Amino acid sequence: MRRTSKVYAGLAAITVAVISVIMAVGAAPAGAAVGGSGPYPADYETSASLANHTIFRPQTLPSERLPIVVWGNGGCSANGLSQGNFLREIASHGFLAIANGAPNGSGSTNAQMLTQSIDWAVAENSRQGSKYYNRLDTSRVAVAGFSCGGLEAYAVSNDPRVTTTVIFSSGLLNDADDYQLRRLTKPIAYFVGGPSDIAYPNAMDDWGKLPAGLPAFMGNLNVGHGGTYDQPNGGEFGRVAVLYLTWRLKGDTSAGANFVGADCGLCRSQWTVQQKNLTLDGGAPPTTPPPTTPPPTTPPPTDPPTTPPPGGAACTAVYSVQDQWNGGFVATVAVTAGTTALTGWRVTLTLPGGASVSSLWNGVASGTSGTITVANQSYNGRLTAGQATSFGFQGTGNGGGTTATCTGS
Template identity: 75%
Template sequence: MRTRAKIGVVLSAVVVSVTAAAVVLGATPADAATGGSGPYPADYETSAGLPDHTIYRPQALPAQRLPIFVWGNGGCAANGTGQVNFLREISSHGFLAIASGAPNGSGSTTSPMLTRSIDWAVAENSRPGSKYYGRLDTTKIAVGGWSCGGLEAYAVSHDARVTTTTIFSSGLLNDADDYQLRRLTKPIAYFIGGPSDIAYPNAVDDWGKLPAGLPAFMGNLNVGHGGTYDQPNGGEFGRVAVLYLTWRLKGDTTAGANFVGAACGLCRSQWQVQQKNLTLDDGTPVTPPVTPSSSPSGGANPACSAVYAVQDQWPGGFVANVTVTAGSTALTGWQVALGLPSGATITSLWNAVPGDAATVTNQSYNGRLTAGQSTTFGFQGTGNGSGATVTCAAR
């Protein structure tokens, strides 16, 4: 259930105001300084073959082939330098990054512009005489975007050439668009600005509807919807994006250890982390880092179990997630009884339906679980979320 019907209008208004300022203040290509903290100082350029895009590349191309990252801007604004610090940082670590929109451009972007970025990069890699001839790794392509740009990334994530998707402070606006989640087959990562991020409820809703077995990561950093893109080298979002792309597009498992396992690097930081089906590509499954607050119910062979975890707590409120797992037999529906601490109340609920008293039941799309399969629901509440109990039963 989508919890904020007007999110699309608000996202566009918030981010367009930021990118509009960038149109006035941003550097022209001739004035743009190389930068980034990586080993390959990066700059941006344009191409006659892709005039409505901005191409970020290491100033001196390294010997190793460059994986490709295509990007949709916040507000779907056609300003390819709107997130210049962030994208230049990524490129400086040995990636070709392509943003929709010309440098300091105006107007709006569309999801087909991301597809054109991929088409152009693949063609340039095969074109004799191109500076990119044989220099790009067209088997490793990531698509990503911030806010409205994240919706564009979703729209093209089913492209067979895309090997991973990254969603920054974004989430589908309508349940009618959930088919985009069902067709996902490649790993996905969410980087969200915490409960104060206007996209947070929609991102959490998407997380709960991902296909079973899909490798997925969600990190929440409590910075709100604006992220850290304008900070030097893209700030914390830039650092984490580089780590994720280095893992997924370059196979660096040291970088991957920041995302995988109960003791992952981001698990021990200010990020709030959730994981699904993640491995370091060695075939070893990893258990998500959750803090159980209840034992499986129903005797020695329960029909289902529930595990409760507080994702975020602040003075006067909290966000919690509950993972429901089927027992040794399949379920056609489930019900969870919630024992909230004294004074705590639920103000919003996603991926579940409120029932009688302190109970919730499955939505239509997440009630059927095969043996051992899990799903999640979450809620925001007032008061202190610590110490709640949860009990699951089949229905």
């Protein structure tokens, strides 16, 4: 069961309100000056043929074709300058970045606006007389967004023109939307603000549900939900976004080395990194081989309860390792009520020697190593007969061999 935070759900309104205040006092727009740290100083513009969007591009178009990045703003804000510093930085490295919303626009955006951005770029690339005629690489398209904008990105990630999806501090709010994860076929990357990020539980829930075999990267920087978008050149989030897009949209394997393998560039930084099915272009394998004996996808509990415990209702807990790398793992535990409804549940986990829990979501843990207990949160304790929920955690060491048992009330 996914955590749907009322605070997270209300973030869009808060973000839009803050932007409105800034506009009211006449603050200079974030993208008003030419800049960025890349070789092509960038600016923004608008187009009559793409209403309610803001287009970030190198001021002087380079000879190389520009890959395309379409962007959903935080709060689904219709101010296309909401993450102006960040998007201008991306454009300065040789990309065309199109944000939903007009410069200093008001109101809200929707996912269809991202599709409109792709349509417009493809059309301009083929239109004689356009400044972008044969100047865009329409075979390399990233759909991306921050917070509410990340939800917009998910919604159109199945567009066949999309090369990669990039989710910034966001995660699906409802389990009913998990079909958007199941239909993913192109590489995806997450850049999240760490456990203090209000979107962290939802992002990690999505991470655990990605299709098997999908190339995926997860990076957490403990800066909270606001990220670093407003810092000069988008701060650290701007830096890693450029590296990821340079790898995925330009085929630069030196940039890709920041994301692949146990000795990746971000692995040796303040980022907390997880990887799935990642190889550099050309098929070079990660530097860390998979575990010699990988744990089965859904190992059964060693000793599942067969009868209701005294004073409690029956439930089962099924533990599975979602991802294992050298020195760490991500696991989920599916909790299912038996023939009697539950008002609460408690899972006992016995971890192998050397393994410990570093962060946990959708549950309340007691202890971090050896035998620990995880109780339900307030929002996922009540289960009807046969109903299931889940919690997950990131750990250090090897996740294989953990056992799980469940008691209910």
